[in-house]
Amino acid sequence: MAPILLALAALTQADPASAACRVEYKAKQDNPLRLDFGTAQLPDSACASKEAAAKALAPRLKKEGWTLLAIVSILGGG
Template identity: 50%
Template structure:
């Protein structure tokens, strides 16, 4: 039993950081001014390590397209 358990624990320890930083979908609301335009959509980002990191990534990507992030509605791993 110990021979099976040790490799399994090593595999779990090695995979845990990879799972924590897996890609995820982020649902958001954004806007553009002059004229006012609203957008509700999803964006896939590479790593969802923390809420602050997710918000930074989404805000940066949307800003590159001329959008202002209003709110992150949720995240889904996948």
């Protein structure tokens, strides 16, 4: 039983390298117009402000053909 508890404890400890937050965002595509309200996980370094989150998320969305309109909210860890 002890090895199982130790393994569970190790899995639940926070790893600073994987610290992250989730953001809710609005995005659009043109031709035809499509709107999206979604969520994305971002690294901890992008969680300090909506501006930092937008800077991190906009290039990811652009690669998928979307334009970021707004970061709606920054949520706690993912």
